[in-house]
Each structure stands twice: as C-alpha cells, then as structure tokens.
Amino acid sequence: MRETDAALARRSREGDAAAFELLVRSHQRMIHSLTYRMTGSPADAEDLAQETFLRAYEQLGSFRGEARFSTWLYRIAINACLNWRQRENRRSQVYAAWAESAEALQTPAEAQSPDEQVQTALMKLPPKQRAAIVLTVCDGLDHREAAHALGSSVATVAWRVFAAKAKLKRLLAKSRSDE
C-alpha cells in the first residue's frame, strides 16, 4: 500500500532521506508544471522546482498535516515563483533595452501553438493573478485551498481569478482573431 504524504513527511522530518525522495518523485511533475506556468521558461521552472523542494525540506517542521501536503508544497512553490518575479523585475530594469529587442524577436501570435498562446497570455497577467488562475483552473484547487497556498483570503483569490479570466479572455480572443 502506498504510504501517505503525511507519513512520508513525518519520516522525512526524522531524517529519512529515502522518504523525502519519494515525496519529491510523486510531486515533481505538479511542481514543475506550476513553476513553468508561472515563469514561461523551462530552465527557470527547473531551478524553481529545485528551490521549492529544498525549501520544503528545510520547512518540514512547519507541516502539521492541517492542509494536504500538496497544498503546503504549492505555497512554497508560489512564494519561490513570486520572489523570482521580484528578482526578475529588478534584473529587467537593468536590461530593459535588451528585453525590448528580445520581445521583438518573439514568435508572432499567429505562428504559436494553442499551448504557447495560453502561456503567452498567462505571462501577461500580474504574477498574483497568474498564480490564482493557475492554481484554481489549471491545477484544480478550490478557492479555499488556493487561498491557503497563496497566503491570502478566499475573497482575494476569487477577485484575482475573476480579473485574470477577464484579461485572459481578451488576450486569447485577440490571439484567435490574429490567426
């Protein structure tokens, strides 16, 4: 029988590295998917997934089993992604001119696959709105779980999802009409 995440987390806390590796292996696809949707870059997604699991190990003592382990892990990953955004914003101020020229070289909307169009539209959302829509729609968390992962209230999550949907509809409709 498969051991529960809570039991594996307890064993990991007691120093069982094999138990933690099982947790990593069972959640790595979910975390990679989240970090990719938050960054739009496979390389950054991998770095942030690594960072998420390292932070998770360090913070295992704070997991008390009140929420699902995956929700707790989502929270760590989202924080890592939002911090990454702040670092990226600072970096992008320095390289603003370079970023402009890079944007000019991006694939035009009409040449993008539907997956790429969705990712491009997601990247145009403010990070917290993006996190809210990714958690609730793409990953299927309910608003309460998403609120726990985002460290905000359910009402805030609901508002961010509403705002993100409105913006995504405009962006994706425009992408379709450009095709």
Next chain:
Amino acid sequence: MNDSELQDMLKAARTPDHDQAYWDASAEQVMRNLGRRRLEHATPDGWLGPIAWGSAVALACVAIGFGIGHGDRGAVARLLQPEQQLRREWAVVPQRLGVVMQDEHGLHQLVADSY
C-alpha cells in the same frame, strides 16, 4: 469567449513534457543539493571550524603576549641590575671608580687607590 471555453482552453494547455530520465535526474539533483546543504550545516568545517580556529589563534596571541610581557620584565630587570650596582659603588667610593666593565660573570669595577 465565455468562461467555459476559457476553462477548457486553460486545462488543455500542456506544459513541456519530459521523459522519465529527466524526472529521475531532477529528483536525484534535489537529493544531491540536499545532501550538500546538510553537510554544509552539519560538519564543523561549516561554521564551527572558523570559530575553533579563531579561538585557537586568539589563545595563542594571549599566550605569546603573556610570555613577551614576562620576558620584557626579566630583560628590563637584567638591564637595570648593573646600573643599581654602579650607583651603590659610586655611593661607597665616590670619585675613585676608574674602570667599569661587564662580562659573563657580571659587572667589574677598578677602584683607584687615591683621588
């Protein structure tokens, strides 16, 4: 575009796919990083080493300073000893102290017979 269409589009959007070797390598990398980080935090070389080295150096400095301090006092005393002896001789036979010399046996004076 309505809510339902948007939801379908978002759910259908896939993220980059990787083969099993990628996931194995990624999990192993996490465990390697974890091992490295644990080592950095656990071994004395991580943070206790510099403290131990610092303490040892500080202790050695104190010991050397203490030794030098004592050595200085001894040297000063040795230098002052002939001077005190000369003063005593001078007080006993004023104006008759002819030659003063010092060798490994100490200070020697040649006192004149008469003024």
